[in-house]
Amino acid sequence: MNLYNIKHPEEQVNFAQAVRQGLGKDQGLFFPQNIPHLSNIDELLALPLVERSQKILGALIGDEIPQAQLEQMVRNAFTFPAPVVQVEDNIYALELFHGPTLAFKDFGGRFMAQALATVRGDGKITILTATSGDTGAAVAHAFYGLENIEVVILYPKGKISPLQEKLFCTLGGNIRTVAINADFDACQALVKQAFDDAELRQAIGLNSANSINISRLLAQVCYYFEAAAQLPKEKRDNLVVSVPSGNFGNLTAGLIAKTLGLPIKRFIAATNANDTVPRYLHSGNWSPNATVATLSNAMDVSRPNNWPRVEELFKRNSWALNELHSAALSDAQTEDTLRAMNQLGYLCEPHGAVAYEVLKQDLLAGETGLFLCTAHPAKFKESVERILDVTLPLPEALDKHNKLPLLSDEMDNDFAQLRAYLLK
Numbered sequence: 365m366n367l368y369n370i371k372h373p374e375e376q377v378n379f380a381q382a383v384r385q386g387l388g389k390d391q392g393l394f395f396p397q398n399i400p401h402l403s404n405i406d407e408l409l410a411l412p413l414v415e416r417s418q419k420i421l422g423a424l425i426g427d428e429i430p431q432a433q434l435e436q437m438v439r440n441a442f443t444f445p446a447p448v449v450q451v452e453d454n455i456y457a458l459e460l461f462h463g464p465t466l467a468f469k470d471f472g473g474r475f476m477a478q479a480l481a482t483v484r485g486d487g488k489i490t491i492l493t494a495t496s497g498d499t500g501a502a503v504a505h506a507f508y509g510l511e512n513i514e515v516v517i518l519y520p521k522g523k524i525s526p527l528q529e530k531l532f533c534t535l536g537g538n539i540r541t542v543a544i545n546a547d548f549d550a551c552q553a554l555v556k557q558a559f560d561d562a563e564l565r566q567a568i569g570l571n572s573a574n575s576i577n578i579s580r581l582l583a584q585v586c587y588y589f590e591a592a593a594q595l596p597k598e599k600r601d602n603l604v605v606s607v608p609s610g611n612f613g614n615l616t617a618g619l620i621a622k623t624l625g626l627p628i629k630r631f632i633a634a635t636n637a638n639d640t641v642p643r644y645l646h647s648g649n650w651s652p653n654a655t656v657a658t659l660s661n662a663m664d665v666s667r668p669n670n671w672p673r674v675e676e677l678f679k680r681n682s683w684a685l686n687e688l689h690s691a692a693l694s695d696a697q698t699e700d701t702l703r704a705m706n707q708l709g710y711l712c713e714p715h716g717a718v719a720y721e722v723l724k725q726d727l728l729a730g731e732t733g734l735f736l737c738t739a740h741p742a743k744f745k746e747s748v749e750r751i752l753d754v755t756l757p758l759p760e761a762l763d764k765h766n767k768l769p770l771l772s773d774e775m776d777n778d779f780a781q782l783r784a785y786l787l788k
């Protein structure tokens with residue numbers, strides 16, 4: 365697989381380099397040189413998830429990774445289903461939250477961990493990351509038990525929910541978690557300082573495993589095929605897909621699926637009040653506002669870092685940007701939507717609700733709508749319980765960890781201490 369840096373097309377790398385490096389020169393994003401057009405879509409859709417995903421990723425990555433190895437990577441990463449659930453006559457939900465940390469980021473995170481373990485070469489790797497909750501959990505679970513990879517996760521002590529803390533600070537093994545006596549920004553600053561320390565970086569093989577890594581996007585392509593495979597055949601033709609969007613990685617993956625040949629009539633980018641993209645698509649002006657806090661807080665992003673990849677796909681396919689529909693939903697509308705969905709018998713959380721309502725407003729007669737549910741309702745327990753006036757039971761995945769003892773170390777906001785800890 366050959367990839368180029370969107371900012372500096374002369375910088376070209378293979379899959380292994382792109383996975384190891386994450387970003388190119390000037391923080392430029394890597395993008396595949398060629399995306400093949402698959403002619404056997406119906407055959408692919410007839411296969412089970414793991415076998416089909418292996419074929420899709422094989423077509424994208426090429427012979428850089430032997431097929432048998434790729435199969436093992438996919439098998440290790442995709443250990444949970446992505447069911448399609450009918451919500452209305454012509455509207456379906458794709459539930460992406462059945463993984464170990466109950467959010468769709470498990471798909472990308474787990475495959476990235478497998479990819480990094482495969483292409484790492486010799487020497488030690490230390491993944492260092494700071495989290496305000498969710499990312500840490502996904503990273504910890506994705507890398508748990510992988511050989512010769514140490515994971516160190518910093519988080520602000522007392523500033524994440526006790527449930528979130530239990531989810532990733534009870535694993536042990538190759539996962540070390542550190543509660544820092546400071547806020548999230550301080551944790552991020554410590555991570556940055558570590559990456560700026562060339563000697564340390566070299567000594568422990570520092571890697572950020574961040575969300576911009578191309579391996580995540582490739583993994584996410586697979587669940588768009590899984591959705592189509594589960595839809596009744598007669599509903600596959602006029603398919604409109606609504607994606608709850610923050611950094612626009614999820615949408616990028618969907619557009620890659622369409623480029624590969626998956627028949628999707630149109631995409632809808634649904635956002636909350638952080639509406640840089642819908643405003644841009646309507647006015648042609650890119651003018652991010654200050655980020656505001658919303659109910660769907662994983663989408664509280666006003667400068668989506670995958671947007672250049674979205675534009676690149678439209679340009680390369682000669683698709684008109686106005687074929688991408690987009691709208692924003694306020695928190696008040698999101699609350700109303702959650703209640704309306706509950707009336708229909710579907711329990712959702714704020715991110716999925718945003719995608720559902722924007723889809724509903726856009727869908728035409730004769731079309732089938734699919735919206736992505738990116739998190740389990742219990743992950744947003746407090747708001748869902750308040751809005752719907754219900755009590756949510758703890759899902760088993762959370763309950764299991766909730767009963768285990770916390771294994772975190774504690775540390776002051778002190779780089780010298782962290783450095784010694786990392787070198788230990």
Ligand SMILES: *Cc1c(COP(=O)(O)O)cnc(C)c1O
Nearest residue numbers: 609610611612613614662738739
């Ligand atoms: C990360 C996240 C999103 C946004 O996905 P992007 O790929 O960043 O657009 C939506 N919902 C949930 C629950 C998330 O965690």
